[in-house]
Amino acid sequence: MIRVALAQLNLPPRRARDELKADIVIYPELTLTGYPPEDLLLRPHLYELVNRALAKICQQVVDIDLIIGYPRRDKGKIFNSCSLIRNGKIETTYDKQHLPNYNVFDEKRYFASGDQACVINVKDIPIALSICEDIWVAGTGKQASDAGAEIMFNLNASPYHQDKRDERIDALKSTVAESQMPIVYVNMVGGQDELVFDGGSIVMDANGQQCFHAPDFVEDVYLVELDQHTVRHDYPASPRIMIPEEHIYQALVLGVRDYAQKNHFKGAVLGLSGGIDSALTAAIAADALGGENVEAVLMPSRYTADMSNEDAILEADALKIKHYSIPIAGPFNAFRESLHELIDGTPKDTTEENIQARCRGVILMAFSNKRGTLLLTTGNKSEMSVGYATLYGDMAGGFAPLKDISKLMVYRLCEWRNTLSPVIPQRVIDRPPSAELAPDQKDSDSLPPYEILDPILEAYIERDETPEQIIARGFEQAVVERIVMLVDRNEYKRRQAAPGVRITKRAFGRDRRYPITSGYREF
Amino acid sequence: MIRVALAQLNLPPRRARDELKADIVIYPELTLTGYPPEDLLLRPHLYELVNRALAKICQQVVDIDLIIGYPRRDKGKIFNSCSLIRNGKIETTYDKQHLPNYNVFDEKRYFASGDQACVINVKDIPIALSICEDIWVAGTGKQASDAGAEIMFNLNASPYHQDKRDERIDALKSTVAESQMPIVYVNMVGGQDELVFDGGSIVMDANGQQCFHAPDFVEDVYLVELDQHTVRHDYPASPRIMIPEEHIYQALVLGVRDYAQKNHFKGAVLGLSGGIDSALTAAIAADALGGENVEAVLMPSRYTADMSNEDAILEADALKIKHYSIPIAGPFNAFRESLHELIDGTPKDTTEENIQARCRGVILMAFSNKRGTLLLTTGNKSEMSVGYATLYGDMAGGFAPLKDISKLMVYRLCEWRNTLSPVIPQRVIDRPPSAELAPDQKDSDSLPPYEILDPILEAYIERDETPEQIIARGFEQAVVERIVMLVDRNEYKRRQAAPGVRITKRAFGRDRRYPITSGYREF
Structure with a gap:
């Protein structure tokens, strides 16, 4: 059994080592820069700062293994990487293989893809490293088991939106089914401009059972002991599930x-x-x-x-x-x-x-x-x-x-x-x-009641439905066409709006990029 | 010799056919939607509209061949494509192979890559089709000549920035050197939010000589006759070159x-x-x-x-x-x-x-x-x-x-x-x-003279230099550090700024995407 500390935050590993007696601490994706660093990744100096930080960590952290995420530049390419730091040096490095480039993600703007599994040994247990999107793509689990791994670690910067938790569990189940091994999924906690990272780190066993679920929105370090067959911890069996509100x-x-x-x-x-x-x-x-x-x-x-x-x-x-x-x-x-x-x-x-x-x-x-x-x-x-x-x-x-x-x-x-x-x-x-x-004045003088407006907006903005499809749901044609026209016409206002927290799968931010100048009309 | 009309605009082909007696008209990249359509490409209904437009063109345009660009959906994938429309139907279709995903471009967010050359015949001359970025990547020229082409058509939505013209000519020369064939390069004219497309369509012969250069910023149709060896036209030998201002x-x-x-x-x-x-x-x-x-x-x-x-x-x-x-x-x-x-x-x-x-x-x-x-x-x-x-x-x-x-x-x-x-x-x-x-009040009360400020800004913003490198150019350390700090701190203002015309290689728009919340400091 190895004692793994899931660091749902960016803090020094002292507590994991001295208090929790962990063998290894896993930090989230891009631990050293935060996520997403956006075009800071294009500044050459960023890599000097990252290397300086890595050197300092190697020098100062002893008696515990760390898995740390950071952007890595090599021969003119940039990788979204993580490394095992052990005994004062970088022992092994994994490069993320699957780069999300949809929705709020732009990783192909910056990163090149890794092309192989990476297996480290902790107390003689072989463990595959993976980063975020890797487990959302079929094949990563099988690749890890082909490489001889018995456990997978997965580092995440997975932004929150409604129902994201269920989607994560589905992705984990698929990878477990492919790989027949437990996965330790570590996510960060914090807000970064429009994105919120909600934590909720998970350990799933080789049967696809969720054995541990860290609290959402709480920055802390959690200790779990596991090997290929068993997962043990002292936290409540199942976490308190919050209602959507x-x-x-x-x-x-x-x-x-x-x-x-x-x-x-x-x-x-x-x-x-x-x-x-x-x-x-x-x-x-x-x-x-x-x-x-x-x-x-x-x-x-x-x-x-x-x-x-x-x-x-x-x-x-x-x-x-x-x-x-x-x-x-x-x-x-x-x-x-x-x-x-x-x-x-x-x-x-x-x-x-x-x-x-x-x-x-x-x-x-x-x-x-x-x-x-x-x-x-x-x-x-x-x-x-x-x-x-x-x-x-x-x-x-x-x-x-x-x-x-x-x-x-x-x-x-x-x-x-x-x-x-x-x-x-x-x-x-x-x-x-x-x-x-x-x-x-009442809102209802110029807008339909919100009971009608909101479902129309959700269909048009969040589900990309056509006015025709929305009308087929039972809304009045004139109302639907007016609302759709208002949404289309007001892109210029949204372009100058303040940032705000993303909650849905389609917020007015990084995940909805419409031109202002556009003759596009769906009716 | 084929009579090619370079349509530096989106107009009906009547003039090219009746007045210029062209055999074929080439339109710019994504003719039917304009560039960039951004997330409109994710709306399923867009493809119904595009297909309707294509059907109408097939029905109405006779006695002239057209090359038209449009987004094409096929089996769940989207391609940045162009088609030869001849005798009322789509005869051949090419899918762009190289998708730019840097700077102002986000094509990997939307498109899948084509994987083969496409050769059409016009008056028995075999012609390879290509789209924009394709000619900026080594290999496309050779692929075309391997496929038996003798001429290349290249459809563009190439946004203007200072010195872009020289960069385009270099790209064309490389592809000509590889392929030993003339290239007809057609670019659009117009403004789209922050981007301006400056036209300046080019015909380069198989020796890398620029034989024709359409005026910049002028929407018009230009007639050029060519075969593998010869390029002929009635326009002035060399265009008037504008000074930078x-x-x-x-x-x-x-x-x-x-x-x-x-x-x-x-x-x-x-x-x-x-x-x-x-x-x-x-x-x-x-x-x-x-x-x-x-x-x-x-x-x-x-x-x-x-x-x-x-x-x-x-x-x-x-x-x-x-x-x-x-x-x-x-x-x-x-x-x-x-x-x-x-x-x-x-x-x-x-x-x-x-x-x-x-x-x-x-x-x-x-x-x-x-x-x-x-x-x-x-x-x-x-x-x-x-x-x-x-x-x-x-x-x-x-x-x-x-x-x-x-x-x-x-x-x-x-x-x-x-x-x-x-x-x-x-x-x-x-x-x-x-x-x-x-x-x-004078600007110089709170800012250094613009003769000092502007070169510091250009180095930091447009060339990603570090404060250290800028100081090494002879600027005072305190001034450089203060300016860099001001640039970093004012991202929140720029996020709410109105759009404006992109002129440099690094404008404050689609080509510079910095987080507001950031502890990043280069000094």
Whole structure:
């Protein structure tokens, strides 16, 4: 039996060695750079830094084996590699063979493929090394058993999206079925721009049974003992499975926390309108950064209902967030006066509504600039899809927590969050949504109800269905065509949107790359 | 001899057949979708539309052969293909073999590679088909001659950057040397988001002599007669070679015109400050769209020099652009009043400067919203590199003509444009640059002179040099380290910037993909 430490994080191996008495620690894919390093991989100097770090690790780490991932340059090619470091030197190196180049992945832009299995010995047990995508492709398991391995280690930087856990288990089962050997699957934890890595490291035995599942979203080191036939550990038999709302909420909290902290912000600021989106964003921000590090700004106009202000204050108080109230009438009227020649006598359009939203953007950015805090935007995926948002107005900000959360999911997350402690007043959840940019305005004045909008958006954006297919599901033709047109036309807004946490299989980020200039129409 | 029409555009083949009496017309790569279609290639419905278009072409085009490029789906794979359409049907199809996946290209995200040459016969002359990257890779020429071809046709969507022309000629020469056959190289003309395709189609004979070079940036059809040994045409022996300033300026004009027109804008609007960047942007806009379709807004503050306003008006008049003057004092003072609790008694920072810039952003967006025009931002690459720009302020807008133009190149382009007609007052060129956001402010207060800044930026951004290497060129260490730090830190601003025309080999767009969250430091 070998004692394997699964390092669901990037920490020094001291604890694995001294406390857990592990024989070997496995770190995630590209341990030394984080994932994805993107075009930093094209900078020659990166490899000097990586080599310096490897030399330091070789020098300092003794009495324990390490498996570490890093980008490796060799004869003008770059490989996505991992090495066994033992007794102060790099003993064996494996190069990833299968490079994902779809969805959020661009590995063929950078890496060349390895072309062979790599087997190391730990306490005389032969172990095959593999990296992430390798186990998602048929043949890797068989290759490992042909090479004489009895166990497989798999290093991952596997980004979270809904239902990813089930997909991972299926991939592991296929590789186990091919190879007839246990797999130790180690994934990282953390947020990196739009991606969240959710951990959830797994050990599956040679029968395809999941013997160990590390907690999701928790950075820690886990000790498992195993050989070809047996897997042993002292953790609970099965992990607590989070319901979807909790899982998504935790992904959002981790995404916001890591974006703010890794980019050295002193805290966050957001506009609190009394609506449901900003209420949820405030709760996420407070849970991620602590209420004392979040500030909320109420920016009422003549169209803001009294209950909006009341509810915003209730939310801020429940989350222990400091709040300010700065009415926009002054700047808004000053703009109207300056622009009266442009506007007077012209037909009503969204120009004035946008000026209101942009006054709020200026005020919030002043807070962000003056305090050194991160401005969080509060818009959701449904709005981003159809362009129901103002560029440089409510879209102003550095990070967009709800960017990949549909409006219907906003409601579900609020209700789940309130089960922990009631921070969002029920009235905010029950009121019909409104942008409050015009008298008695409701979202439903210009958009279909979210019960109709959201499924249409999901079909068109996440499943690439045609308008014809969507109509065949029972939606009105005119509604479907209008929504599809709005999605297509608003690519330019999304191109200037803040990054946000990816939650679905098709977020508006690295995984949906549409041209702005396009005559493409599906109807 | 066959009469070949090189279609540097996407027009019906009538003229090639009836007027030029061509035997065959060659269209550019991905003729039917434009380039790059990006993730539209993942929509199943795209292929129904492409097939419908192909069927229509087969039905309507008679008495002339066509070579047309399009994405082709076959057994779950997608190919970047071209077909010979003859006598109303698709006679032969070639699949691109070499897929670029670097720089601005992502073809491995979508396409599978073809694996064989394709030879068609026109008037009994065997001709190999190839697509773009194919001729940039050794072996394609030899493969074609092994397959019995005597001429090669090469369809391109080759995006412009400085010096691209020389690179293309080198690639053509290598393939000719391998294959001992003439090549007909057809490139498209037009702008597509950040890319400009500059045409400049070429015929090179079997000796590597450039026998024909179509004009750059001109959409037209060109007739060339050729067989294996001879190339004949009635155009001037050698094309007029543009100097770099003219070539870049024309690329910018085409980029702005196509972005505005293909996205159905009624015209453009921009802020005219009396500075050199907005002067050049105005000239490009007027040359692209006609002065009568461009509006300029002067937005003076207490820091705006009188001569700035005077010069802005002179420029607008010279370009026959309508101008408006809207002082920002009103809205700016209203914000200061609203925000006095936030700002009063705090140390001076950029908060107030940013509010001024954002007041201008709100005013310009009101023009854009009310008139349905495209707001052009006026910032240059030097500023975008170091973050010397205000998000939602001077960065507000739909398109950024100078996004890839360094400040020193801004001066060169202004001087070149003035040789056509004097539209930019000499004083604007001669004055020290200033953002005019604070009393007596000069760019040189916070940035090194552009003669120092620009070469450092070029080395770090375009050539991936390390600070050490740049210092070794003779720049001060402290200056280099500060500039590099500013470039690294301002990725978040660039992520929310408007698209702009790519001019260099490394623009801030599809060709430079850096994470925002990154601890990477080269010093």
